[in-house]
Amino acid sequence: MASITQTAVPASSLASEGMPLKIRLARAQARNRRRAFLLVLPLLLFVTLTFVLPIGQMLQRSLYHDGFSAAAPSLGQWFSENPEDIRPDEAGFAALAADLRYMKEQNLAGAAGTRINYNVPGSRSLFTSAARKADDLEAPYRDAILGLDQKWDDPRIWVAMREASSPWTSDFYLTALDIQRGADGTLERVDEHSRVYLALYGKTFLLSGVITVICLVLAFPIAHLLATLPMGKANLLMILVLLPFWTSLLVRTTSWIVLLQGQGVLNSLLVSAGIIGEDGRLALINNQTGTIIVMVHILLPFMVLPIYSVMRVIPPAYARAARSLGATSWTTFRRIYAPQTLPGIGAGVLLVFILAVGYYITPALVGGADGQLFSNQIQFHMTRSNWSQAAALAAMLLAGVLVLYWLYDRLIGIDKLKLG
Incomplete structure (x- = not known):
């Protein structure tokens, strides 16, 4: 008689087999999510x-920014106890004297003065010179400090110190919006001749829009040729489109300087051809024109490739069918072909515009004073060690790009982007 052998089955398997299908599916999905x-x-x-x-x-x-708050604890306490006082009393000057001594001991006068100097130019030397003589200050402190320099009686200095007494501040965003605090602490626009950032902010987005439109006008026929030419010719044209990527950005920019400068290749050719006179050479560099020309050349491939990626998958039979039904070439293009290219156009426009907004090397080299963009101000403040102001300007630029990105999503839809 044959013996019957029983195989042991784990309890977990028996339990899982007895589970409802829905629970087992839920557990499998959870495992897949964890693996993903x-x-x-x-x-x-x-x-x-x-x-x-x-x-x-x-x-x-x-x-x-704690450059001043960390160096002036006594003033910070006095400002918190006297939140409404604009003109300091003797106790306020006594707190200032104590902090000047502290700044001298800890070598913080330069950092504190630099922080106030962002709001009131010329303040750094005021702090450093006063800190050097802080040990000689005696009561009454108001007279002693004003004896060092009458600028200490300027209400703008005290308004700036009040705002800087807390490390958390909105001063850098106010500066980025061309707004300052007046002598009474209220917000006001800066002098008309000192308004820099808002005008440059608008100019940056305007020039980026112009560059984007020019790239679109040039890229659309190039992408169409790439999508319709025979494979051999299309590959050759694609090599020409991608050729700029094989060259350093700095080399390309300096090459344009050679071409566009007053005594450069382009002007010399125009003079030799008799189109312009020797005294009528075109100003194509160190201005907005130079910035637009060079940035269009650099960013054009970023517009061509997304549009081409959409055009190459559009079936030619659509256009033939439209013509067979009596549509003209213009009607076929407007109602059949162009709408199908919109996802690629949207992707190219978004990509080129965002890149143009953030460029700073090219405008710095070929734009001169007239062709600078907002990003050049960010780079300027970073190199001058005012990182907080640079961060505020960068945050403004990021906010503008995000708003445009949101508008694109509402009007076209991010899910329709075709990048390749």
């Missing part, structure tokens, strides 16, 4: 470390 999360976790960490955290630090830096 683990697969993208390295990319998520990379994006967080290289993108999210730097932007967060930039936004924090635009609102936080």
Whole structure:
């Protein structure tokens, strides 16, 4: 008689077999989600470390600056106890004297003066010179400090110190909006001749729009040729489109300087051809014209490639069918072909515009004073060590781009982007 052998089955398997199908499916989906999360976790960490955290630090830096608050604890306490006083009393000057001594001991006068100098130019030397003589200050402190320099009686200095007594401040955004605090602490527009940032902000978006439109006008026929030419000719044209990517941005920009300058190649050719006179050479460099020409050349491939990626998958049979039904060439293009290219056009416009808004090397080299963009001011403040002002300007630029991105999403839809 044959023996019957029983195989042991784990209890977990028996339990799972007895579970309803819905629960087993839910557990399988949860396991798949965990596996998918683990697969993208390295990319998520990379994006967080290289993108999210730097932007967060930039936004924090635009609102936080402890250069003065850390150096003037006594004044910070006096301002908190006297929030409405604009003109300081003897106690306020006594707190200032104590902080000047502290600044001298800790070598903080330069940092404190630099922070106030952002709001009231010329304040840094005021703090450094007063800190050097802080040990000689005696009561009455008001007379002693005013004896050092009458500028200490300027209400703008005290308004600026009140705002800087807290490390969290909106001063850098106010400066970016061409707004300042008056002698009574109220907000007011800066002098008309000193308004720089808002005009440059608008100019940057306007020039970026002009560059984007020119790129679109030039890129559309190029992309159409790429999509309709025979393979051999299309590949040759694609090489010419991609050729700028094989050359350094700095080399391309300096090459344009050689071509566009007053004694450059283009002007010399025009003079030789008799089109212009020797004294009528065109000003094509160190102005907005130079910025537009060079940036169009640099950004044109970023417009061609998204449009081409859409055009190459449009079936030619659509156009033939429209013509067979009596549509003219213009009607076929307007109602059949062009609407199908809109996702590529939208992607190219968005890509070129965002790149144009953030460019600073090209405008710095070929734009001169007239062709500078908003990003050049950011770079200027970064090199001058006013990182908080640079962060505020960068946050404004980021906000403008995000608004345009949101408008694009509402009007066309991000899901319709065709980047390749």
